[in-house]
Amino acid sequence: MDIQELQARAITIHDLYDALNLAERGRTWTRADFMLGFVGDVGDLAKLVMAAEGARAMPGGRAALEHELADCLWSVLILAHRYEVDLESVFTRTMGELEESISDRLGRRSGSA
The missing domain is CATH 1.10.287 (Helix Hairpins)
Structure with missing residues (x-):
């Protein structure tokens, strides 16, 4: 489903x-x-x-x-x-934003080591 x-x-x-x-x-x-x-x-x-x-x-x-x-x-x-929220598009967008943010933070950590 x-x-x-x-x-x-x-x-x-x-x-x-x-x-x-x-x-x-x-x-x-x-x-x-x-x-x-x-x-x-x-x-x-x-x-x-x-x-x-x-x-x-x-x-x-x-x-x-x-x-x-x-x-x-x-x-x-x-x-x-x-509340008329399109969960599929909002979830996809939010996960993309989180992935980018987390990856950036991980990149900064590995770059500073």
Whole structure:
């Protein structure tokens, strides 16, 4: 699956959540709600990473870690959709900028040695 296919799948689930939230709560999630949900998922992911590294006990093991990683990716894809960000082009540009910056810094370090 490429990033457009991932985002399309994420939007399908987003739309299902909108329908469910509207039916159960009379409202859909705002962009701020999605951001708060993402923060919660990142917190859960942090705990699972700590558990995977032996720093804490956490049920679920690898399956829970995989699930939270997928939840976090879903949130990023949905936030990009809700803010009309073309993740593929922005990711490509940002990684190019980072590669150039890191390579320059490494070059300066090896040139000064």
